[in-house]
Amino acid sequence: MAIQYEHIKTDKQTGARLGRVHTPHGSFDTPTFMPVGTLATVKTMAPEELKEMGANIILSNTYHLWLRPGEDIIEEAGGLHNFMNWDGSILTDSGGFQVFSLSKLRDIKEEGVHFRNHINGEKLFLSPEKAMNIQNALGSDIMMAFDECPPYPASFDYMKKSVERTSRWAERCLDAHKRPHDQGLFGIVQGGEYEELRRQSAQDLASLDFPGYAIGGLSVGEPKDVMNRVLDFTTPLLPEDKPRYLMGVGSPDSLIDGAIRGVDMFDCVLPTRIARNGTCMTSQGRLVVRNAKFARDFRPIDEACNCHTCRNYSRAYIRHLVKANETFGFRLTTYHNLYFLLNLMEQVREAIRQDRLGDFREEFFEQYGFNKP
Ligand SMILES: CNc1nc2cc(C(N)=O)ccc2[nH]1
Ligand SMILES: [Zn+2]
16 A cells, blocks of 8 residues: 555544554654645755755645646656655645636536636646646655535535535546555545535545545635534544545644644645745744844744754844845745744644643643634
């Protein structure tokens, strides 16, 4: 089996699980956060730096790599691991989300989706079979089935038809998958905020026996209490012996609340995206380093952080670089933000080991300022 999930223990205070996922490119502890490397790079970070900060799995986007440089070039390089010099695990999404989020003009048919290239406007077509062929060429360790991620909100009737098509597409993905022994394929559960449809989607996909399951259709503008409610009734529907991956989620509070509800894997562009405009996540909440009050502040970004940035550079220096639009400034903020989330996940895993993730949530939320009205 290309992907193996090893359950280690469940937190006695919550539904959080401590586990390990084994892939052809190594193993990683769960719950885990996956840095996003959309175009075969986690923006401004070298692979060695990702390894140094504790990342074991990263995400890359099938849609973007298909358009640029093209999966044929990456296949010729020996696959994405060789192309980007990353020897850890790689998860690729299927392109479905980008088609629905980037392309205004699209036409969804049973055979697949017709849309326009968001860069040059050319007509394109993506189907379950095409999404599998691209990911097989990329050689990722974990592939995603081709699905529809409907907008939020969506009517029950629209969502029901969409879930049924996504389930038919999932079966076509399994049939089209050319490398099942060394590339794991996750099904993506849809259904919006409707419990009946989430149940139908989970049952359809569980019957196809995927090596892992993603929870899609969330982090698309719904309030956090809606996301948490959907997780409350969706994760219990998924097989306990398989990893659960919540797509597109990465704020510190959502990572903790997702883990509490039994999610094992997360990805989000948030830490790298906000770093590039000089915003940092710290144990005391968000810090906007370009703020004038840091001009003569020679403390580290976060005095509780042990990362390379915090051990060697000051707020004043990073503020100067960011205001001068110096690339090195964004490397420093990116390194810190990724380290912050990876370290947060280690603290979550340790809290599960000690059966106290509920207590940890209260402590972290208080210190970070999530409880402030
Ligand atoms: C940033 N939010 C987000 N929601 C997502 C949903 C999907 C999905 N396939 O439903 C994929 C990526 C996603 N990213
Ligand atoms: Zn730091």
